[in-house]
Amino acid sequence: MTRALALHLGVLRAALRRMFASKLGGLLNILVIGIALSLPAGMYALLQNAQGLVAQLSGTPQISLFLATDAQADDIDALRKQLAAHPAVHGAEFVARERALEQLKQSTGLADVIVGLEKNPLPDAFVVSPKQGNAQALDILRGELAQLPGVELAQLDSAWAYKLEALLEFGHLAVLILAVLLSLALVAVTFNTIRLQILTQRDEIEVSRLIGATDGFIRRPFLYFGAMQGLLGGIMAWAIVTASLLLLNRPLGELSQLYASQFVLHPLSFGDSLSLLLFSLYLGWLGAWLSVARHLSQIEPR
Amino acid sequence: MISFTQVHKRYPGGYEALKGISFDIAEGEMVFLTGHSGAGKSTLLKLIAAIERPNSGSVLVNSQNVGALSGGALPYLRRNLGIIFQDHKLLFDRSVFDNVLLPLQICGFDHRESGKRVRAALDKVGLLKREKTNPIALSGGERQRLCIARAIVNRPAILLADEPTGNLDAAYAQEIMAIFKSFHQVGVTLLISTHDVSVLQDSGVRRLTLKEGVLQ
Ligand SMILES: Nc1ncnc2c1ncn2[C@@H]1O[C@H](COP(=O)(O)OP(=O)(O)OP(=O)(O)O)[C@@H](O)[C@H]1O
Ligand SMILES: [Mg+2]
Numbered sequence: 261m262t263r264a265l266a267l268h269l270g271v272l273r274a275a276l277r278r279m280f281a282s283k284l285g286g287l288l289n290i291l292v293i294g295i296a297l298s299l300p301a302g303m304y305a306l307l308q309n310a311q312g313l314v315a316q317l318s319g320t321p322q323i324s325l326f327l328a329t330d331a332q333a334d335d336i337d338a339l340r341k342q343l344a345a346h347p348a349v350h351g352a353e354f355v356a357r358e359r360a361l362e363q364l365k366q367s368t369g370l371a372d373v374i375v376g377l378e379k380n381p382l383p384d385a386f387v388v389s390p391k392q393g394n395a396q397a398l399d400i401l402r403g404e405l406a407q408l409p410g411v412e413l414a415q416l417d418s419a420w421a422y423k424l425e426a427l428l429e430f431g432h433l434a435v436l437i438l439a440v441l442l443s444l445a446l447v448a449v450t451f452n453t454i455r456l457q458i459l460t461q462r463d464e465i466e467v468s469r470l471i472g473a474t475d476g477f478i479r480r481p482f483l484y485f486g487a488m489q490g491l492l493g494g495i496m497a498w499a500i501v502t503a504s505l506l507l508l509n510r511p512l513g514e515l516s517q518l519y520a521s522q523f524v525l526h527p528l529s530f531g532d533s534l535s536l537l538l539f540s541l542y543l544g545w546l547g548a549w550l551s552v553a554r555h556l557s558q559i560e561p562r
Numbered sequence: 563m564i565s566f567t568q569v570h571k572r573y574p575g576g577y578e579a580l581k582g583i584s585f586d587i588a589e590g591e592m593v594f595l596t597g598h599s600g601a602g603k604s605t606l607l608k609l610i611a612a613i614e615r616p617n618s619g620s621v622l623v624n625s626q627n628v629g630a631l632s633g634g635a636l637p638y639l640r641r642n643l644g645i646i647f648q649d650h651k652l653l654f655d656r657s658v659f660d661n662v663l664l665p666l667q668i669c670g671f672d673h674r675e676s677g678k679r680v681r682a683a684l685d686k687v688g689l690l691k692r693e694k695t696n697p698i699a700l701s702g703g704e705r706q707r708l709c710i711a712r713a714i715v716n717r718p719a720i721l722l723a724d725e726p727t728g729n730l731d732a733a734y735a736q737e738i739m740a741i742f743k744s745f746h747q748v749g750v751t752l753l754i755s756t757h758d759v760s761v762l763q764d765s766g767v768r769r770l771t772l773k774e775g776v777l778q
Contacts, residue, residue: 266672270667463653463655471645472637473637475633
């Protein structure tokens, strides 16, 4: 067992030595693979972050009902009763126009502007929490509530979030297509690298066959090489994505402060990182395997 | 140990290189294979290592029909043979040491054991001091001896040598023949092809002579 392991390690070491025998060539290949993989991986990371943001913002969907600015206490009471009786409404909180103004002063940096106003421009409002959270039910409810007497405007607070979510789904599809195409490119790059290696090592392969090497023995260094090159490319991609996200975080932090929110880009999760590395390793191995299957049989000893 | 029965070999293109060859070589025997250039000596040796396959007749090595051997079994046949190729087949991308190491790597020897064996083989052919040299820097005779070292490092029971003294002067040729005799003394079965009859005059060993693909 340990002897078999030592043999495999020996082959692996030889494969790595061969990879870095031509330092520039090896590094360039890894760089190409890394950049190719970092595109879908980076887009995926951004989508994951956007999705996190959407979930955070649209977690509790609410419908705001704005009343006419001249609404009287009677109208408000009547509306409150109607809302409480509505089967799709979970609860409704009344926000008096004075309180709304106060909140506006505190939550944004507009205090100076507001103090300067002659009269309160905000209407009274109800914030309605619906029972059901799906986009379609919310839309129907919003329509119904807009018809109620005294309601001037009914607004679904997270409408944009639902639209964004649909957009993200589209983005995921785009990432998937990109990932498939660039994976093919990675397999092709490895296929060609191994093809060239087999050509330059033609003599060694032929002699090895003549003195009793099994096909497995001949194939192994190429497969290890392909897998290693894929893995190193994957590590490169991971580094590119992580570094880019970290770089983006600083300007993003300043930007999000302007909107009085706290938003940071998270790097790829541990699971996603591991998947990226394993996937790139597998693709490299696959490219090498295909190349070896195609080219080794063409070398027959004489 | 090696047994040919009515072996015919026709190359693609129709040329009949061997016609109805039959002979036996016993275990531990040393036999010379002679004949003019193009007589079929290399072809005969290639049949033993299953580098070429016979068109008819049977080639037995250790009572195994090597002409019918499957691709998967081939490597294990060849590991029991030490082969010295007419065109050397040395690798010029590595040192003398690493050339001799290759058969041991193929058989999966561990590191320390194989280092010892390589040095023992190089010592035997007098190349121990050149182990770090690239074979491109060796003379013809030294390359020939390097081929021998690679063929014997695995301690094969059968040694096949194709023109091991070709293009060498008489002194070198005698030296190499002396090495083969020492293997013969420790029980290795040897089949050595040569067109240089002068090296065998005094030897008194068995001789197979080919002429235009026919055994005389
Ligand atoms: N791969 C091949 N395809 C076609 N013909 C071949 C092939 N190999 C050898 N021959 C022919 O078979 C005949 C015997 O060749 P072989 O190499 O066995 O001769 P040899 O006795 O070893 O000659 P030499 O002493 O020159 O090495 C030659 O005429 C050669 O042209
Ligand atoms: Mg020949």
